[in-house]
Amino acid sequence: HVIKHARARLEDVLELLPGPDFPGGGQIISPAEEIRQAYETGRGSLVVRCKWEVEQLARGQWRVAVTELPHGVSVKQISEEIEALANPKPGLGRKEVTQEQKRMKQFILDQIDQGGVRDESDRKSKLRLVIEPRSSRQNPQQLMAALMVHTSLETRYAINLTWLGLDGLPETKGILEILREWGEFRVATVRRRTQFRLERVEERLHIVLGRLLAFVKIDEIIKLIRGSEDQAEAKSNLQKKYKFTERQAQDIVDLRLGQLTRLDGVKLNDERKALESQRKELKAILGDEKELKRLVVAELQEDAKKYGDERRTLIKTAERAQVERNVVEEPITVILSQKGWIRARTGHAFDLSSLSFKDGDALLQTLECKTTDPVIVLSASGKSFTIDAAAIPAGRGDGAPVNTLVNSSSDDIVWMRSGDLSQPLLMNSSAGLGFVCKLGDLLTKTRQGKDFMKVEEGARAQPPALVAHDKVAALSSDARLLVFPLEEVPVRPNGGVGVQLIALPEKATLASVATTDGKSLAVSGFKRVRKSAVLNQKQIAEHMGKRAQRGKVCDAGFRPDRLGD
Template sequence: MCSPRTAATRPRRSRAGFAKCARYVGEVLGKYHPHGDSSTYEALVHLAQPFSMRYPLIDGQGNFGSRDGDAPAAYRYTEARLSGYAGLMLAEIGEGTVDFVKNYDGKFEEPLLLPARLPFGLLNGSFGIPVGFSTRIPSHNLKEVAAAAAHVIRHPRAKLEDVLERMPGPDFPGGGQIISPPEEIRQAYETGRGSLVLKCKWEREQLARGQWRIVISELPHGVSVKQVSEEIEALANPKPGLGKKEVSQEQKRMKQFILDQIDQGGVRDESDRKSRLRLVIEPRSSRQNPEELMAALLVHTALETRYAVNLTWLGLDGLPETKGIVEVLREWGEFRVATVRRRTQFRLDRCEERLHIVEGRLKAYAKIDEIIKLIRSSEDQAEAKHKLREKFRFTERQAEDIVNLRLGQLTRLDGAKLNEERKALEAERKGLKLLLGDEKELKKLVVSELQEDAKKYGDERRTLIKTAERAQLEVSVLEEPVTVILSQKGWIRARSGHGVDLSTLTFKDGDALLQTLECKTTDPVIVLAASGKTFTVDAAAIPSGRGDGAPVNTLVNSSSGDIVWMASGAPAQPLLVSSSAGLGFVCKLGDLVTKTRQGKDFMKVDEGAQARPPVKFSEGKFVAALSSDSRLLVFPLDEVPERPNGGVGVQLLSLPEGISLASLAVTDGKSLVVSGIKRKNRAVATLDAKQLAEHIGRRAQRGRLADVGFRPDKLGE
């Protein structure tokens, strides 16, 4: 948006000649804004860029930068003038429409606001991060905004549906397409906050001999050709992520896909200053599917992106607030009506002042000879004015005008013109008083001016609003059995088939087997970290072969934390999740699934503790909990709450300081397998119903020592 300080230094006539930008920067610094020249020039450049402003307020001459991020020339080389749209903001500034205040040193005046004839906050949008809040307002179409504003002025109780019927959504300078459903657009305009999905416009251009190429003619707002080209290059030549030594398997697959789809050097920018944007993508083969290629590019580049909407404004009270679009238009309508009322009062005062002068001249015209004689007999102008007021009852202002009147204005023709002017002024005064005395007439005038401005300055919509699904890259995977192998240090790999001979597995020095999982290549594999965070990896994405595999944190965006468990199966599979601190809850396997590489914090684990492998169960009425000091507690399963969204959990077993939860199991209360170490060998015992009954209690109790002839450390088979 154009600040009053910057606009106050520019030529009042919108089509004045060009002048050096250095002149405007100097005037702003000297008169209104005693800060750095770079911020002032950047604001001027932004207002002149047609790819940044939907309706540029400045006509620039010279290099004003490009949407690819090229810097503008220095202000000593460029020239500027106000555009026609700027007249809509400044045309009425000299008609008493806004208040003026002294500048920083009190030598000049600057307007507090600009008397805009249209809501430029919506036309060109705005973005910024002031102290304590932020704003991001998209640009809109002039015709649509004028129609919506006129409707709200006519109907102060207008509903959101009425506004959206006239102004269906943003209209960006570079066009593009909004594919968000109407519900998302409505929510953004209703609450003042939301997110819209923007997509590029592309077409398949047919060439000779069955060849074709993809031509992108419009990009989402804020996206440049240079940015898209760099993103495609990054897909074709990926680099390891921060803290990683090598690229991930997903990056390798995407690299191969891009190299198979796009010819070397097949991304070209054919845009120029005269034509519109043109980004050409040449396929490697004409037999390829353009839809599949574009789906991959839309998913992995800014050709499809989200635009955050934050309608935070300074209201009529001068305070920032996030407002819905109807309230924004209503407040602007009140401001515009007040501005037109002040303009009308100013014009009425000027009309009455001129009428007063004309009436004095007509009165003098009738007695011109006596007046000339009286003036000639006076010693000076002050005496002449005094005699005119005494003898002919002129006012001070009329006497001043008559004394300063040129003799050439006393002809018969001028007398007739004065009569015509008096009639016109009286008619104008009557109309102005009618406006000031009738609020409805004043609103009608505002609406009619909006319609005139829309007709004169409006243009057609550039951004297409058409609901569509977000692009998805579907990679066909052959369904085959696979065994996933997880090591204690977090290395993961896959072997084809089930029933893998574990004795043939090898690991790095100091590493060993933690868990194996039999599933299919089409299944998602859920991984639980010691921190309580879960991740989801496609089984097909896990490296296969006879090697050691790859660390799990190269497949997902995880830290170097230990991986304690992995699983795959029916989403409805019940789980008993716990931590070494003795906290736990019940959930389903599907609750742990994540949609992004970042994963999600599912279980909150206390400092010094870690998540434990969850326990799968289908039947059972009791939970058996074993502490590291061999105390066993059995309590009803229904005492453990179900928490599908995860969290901290409840205390399962009371643990003194230094003691942790060693093992968990779900049992039917009739038998329970217990294992541990006896004389350096692994020993197993089975507790029957009578023995288990001695350990039954309530959740969060201490439990009793498990007397099985050895020190137990694991429950269940």
């Protein structure tokens, strides 16, 4: 289609190619807009899930048979994932499994029996994974939803359309540009092939015409050759007397007499006609670009008819699998320690003076939310994770390390937040880089989290600032303050590196950021004891500038190291 229509649009391509078609089938449940965006930009990810069916058995029993898996997922992988959930093992350096692992084990065993997952794949059924429920009274939809949430029966498949283009360089391109370039490449290939065939046809025709002329004057030519001293002289005499080219003369000298019978003469004449016809066709193709493209399209259609098959992957938009948990909505206060221990206490306005921590640990942050809220945490490496508030250990103990609830490993947790997912944030790192996003952009659906802010080696992600005003205040570790318009900072909902907020000399870092209306700005720091002050409009104006400038020393009567309340 793209070869025939130079002005083809992405919408035209999507009608013919609505989405990827994986060899193992499965179902793409991502909305059409996500597929379109991935094809348009060359990057994205699509949600792919398995295909399954319920098989009714005797006496009201039933079982589930999975017949297709997402691309790149094997039956062995699914079996191992379910086994790991049903029989969890302690993590590295631990003696016991976590409370979360225990809860998950009980949850899985409530769904399926031990040994209730079997691989029945054979020659007849190339893929067949049988799952037997714990009870026939269970809902098959809920059973599969639970397994799809916690295993690779439903997963995201990354699309990265990076390829070597016509310039020979790797580049990420949209599907339309890729098809257009491939079409140009194919047309050029067929043109070279046709040119090659034309050259071979003309070479052969040249030889055939020489043989036909020799056939007519065979007696004279034999006499001339016999009268020559050697082959070189014979070739030279043939070229002089009969105007043969060097190639034709060589062919005649090398020719066997048995090939000059009357029947061979007829065959040569037929071959001449066929070669002249081929030459005419090949020249017509090379002389007309439209004719060349018609040939390319015809060949592709023939290949599709010969090697193509029906689409295997179903494209049908659906919601991602979810497991509903009955959680009582009540207010809680989440407490995060400096060493990454997290716990919850019932109610708000909690008395912090009653808190105790392990030796060498202290309070980092508290957060008031509800048990039904997601709690987003940010690590020093720039990864974001999401924890269900109801899953945070409650009671009067020290809680649990964050890395037992999500896979944050030994990464420090620097910040947590819940509430309005549309709340704008100013992300920042100690290297002075930052960008704007929304709280909801940091949400994740897996324990692995996601790399949201790319942090340079030796730097750390820092607590984001809530965007409430139209100006950004950035404070460096050497007490220089810069205020500039918020519009100079890019919005990056998918995260990234960010741009320089304030210029930093060697060994200096970004101490704090905040937003201000330009009329007042709270600063705090140390001078024997911790002090705070509020800069007025005139004082703030002295520090106004443009993003990435050095800023001026902030004279507040003490050395400030933090902005905001």
